[in-house]
Amino acid sequence: MSEAQDPAGRIHRIRDAITIFLNDRLQTKLSKLPEEDPKREELAAQYQPAAWLEDAARRVRQIQAVTHALKAVHPDARGTNLYVDPSRMAPHPVVGSHLLGDGFASDVVGNAAALDVYKFLKLEVDGRVLLDRLLEDDPAAVQALSDDETRAREWQAAFVSLVQAREEGVASHTLSKQMYWLTGEDAADDAHYHLLAPLYATSLAQSVHEILQEDRFGEANKAARAARREGREHEDAVRDYPALAVRKLGGTKPQNISQLNSERGGISYLLGSLPPQWDSSVPRQLWSVTSVFGPVLMRYGNVRGTVQAFLYFLEKDPPPNAKTRDRVNDYVNRLIDELVAMASEIRRSLPKGWTADPRCVLAHEERLWLDPWRAEKDEEFRSDWLFMDWPAKIGHRFGNWLNERLKTKFSYVGEVEYRHWKKELLLDEDEIGWARDLHGLRTDLDAPHYIPTRRGTV
Structure with missing residues (x-):
């Protein structure tokens, strides 16, 4: 009926x-x-x-x-939000909310x-x-x-x-972003500009988030990645998003931005907007190197600049309060992100099993970390990768490395700081952090997501 x-x-x-x-x-x-x-x-x-x-x-x-929401632009901004049905938007060739059609959130x-x-x-x-x-x-x-x-x-x-719109017309705010957009021919004539106030396309951001979550962690992409590693044909393509960044909106209170932002935990993905650049400097540096926690890491990305900025901040003797702790953790998290990115680049750049080459003299735990695919064919290596407590040893190396950098200016840095740096690395559950990267590797290698040791599980 x-x-x-x-x-x-x-x-x-x-x-x-x-x-x-x-x-x-x-x-x-x-x-x-x-x-x-x-x-x-x-x-x-x-x-x-x-x-x-x-x-x-x-x-x-x-x-x-x-x-389209305003608070994602600035949490204290006051002004107009918009509700525009994507199916009623004019079509155009640029990717935008109009592509969402009727099935939008x-x-x-x-x-x-x-x-x-x-x-x-x-x-x-x-x-x-x-x-x-x-x-x-x-x-x-x-x-x-x-x-x-x-x-x-x-x-x-x-x-x-x-x-429905809540007021007549629209209103911007001093804390919202605004830009002059040239609409005429004469850039020197103010009348040839429109003043635009961009809003955050929250429905489009939600659609992008759902697609990326499925492509990164879904079963279909997991099967496609496994087929690629094993050299088998597969009906689906492998989807990857290099240089993916994560912007957190709302801090500890993402619900203050919007409902969907709260459901995403404040995560807003930013896709890489630069063409890929081949950098072979890292692989060349790995032969005859006993640890990447040295010149290799310092030369990677913006590690040196971040360390220098960290030292400069500490030299100003900031007060021991929550704001200072947040700044310190921000610097440490930047270094962790660089560390994870360096490891990912090394894994992509070098063939499986490269650490078995006699020219590789890396510490064993760093071989396990940087060459996980060797575990597919090397049973002894796989056993160590699965059961050895190498993640904690990498945390130990990271803590000592950062302490050594800070000791160039502050001789009192010691055991307390070392334990904190190590903990920050091992418990980093950010979308692009150490723990998520490790879980991803264990998924790719069909390993359990808990980390077993020879004495039990941790």
Whole structure:
């Protein structure tokens, strides 16, 4: 039976979904209160459908559905956010939000305490969400809100305002980014410019995030990578994103930027915008070198500049507070990112098993780290790679290396600092960090993600 033939049944199903939603939220709150607490009765009254919907219709003004958000540009910016249906955008050859079509994820900005209203409006019944039904003036959805038609229409108007502009015109802010864009022929004529205020295309960013997550960690790409290593044909291409960067939005409170940003943990991927550059300097330097923690690492990327900036910051004798600790950890994390990038470049640049060459005199744990594919054919090497505590030894080498760099200016650097640098490396769970890189290698080699030792697991 189609929806048009069963309006009463659809009203009943929508009301059931609303009741279940409210009851689940009520039970969550009641579970935190003792049985004799008088607030339980008050909460039960608040979560009666009519009472809750009345309150939700009031609170929905505190949030707004958007496709383009301002706070991602600057968290303290105040101004206009936009909701623009991608399917209604003009087509053009540049990649943009217009390519999302109908299947886009709208975002929500505003008071995080009112996000439960958005979750309510995203309730799905018969394959369609409640908000879409209200936007299309579905009679069953409207009647499901209340038997009082006047009240139901008032609530409908309030809920659909979620995707409507909240003020006349648009407004920018001193903390938002702005740029003059030449639209005419004369660059010396101010009248030939438009002033643009770029917004963050949050729906497009969400789509990109989902694609990259699947391509980097999905089962299909894992199988394709395994086929490439083994020299087998495979129906899918291997997808890789060199020079991928991660920008964190919102710090420790990503929900203050937007709902989708919170769901992503603040992660916003930035694709490399430069053509690849072949650099063979690192591989040439590895013969007759006992450790990469020396000139090899110092010459890689911006390691030397980061170390110098770190020393300069410490020479200013900053106060021992949270801001200083954050700056110190930022410098250390930059060095860890460079270390992970150097290791990845070495693995890509050199053939599998290169550490078995007599010219390689690297410490054994560094061979395990930098030439993991040797474990595919060398059983003894694989056993060491799987069971030896080499990651901790790399952490030991990193801690000692950074201490040696700092001792050029600060002789008091010692055991406490060494342990902190080592811990920062081994517990780095960033999207492009040490731990994620190690987990990726263990996935590629079909190894367990815990790190076993000969005495048990750690």
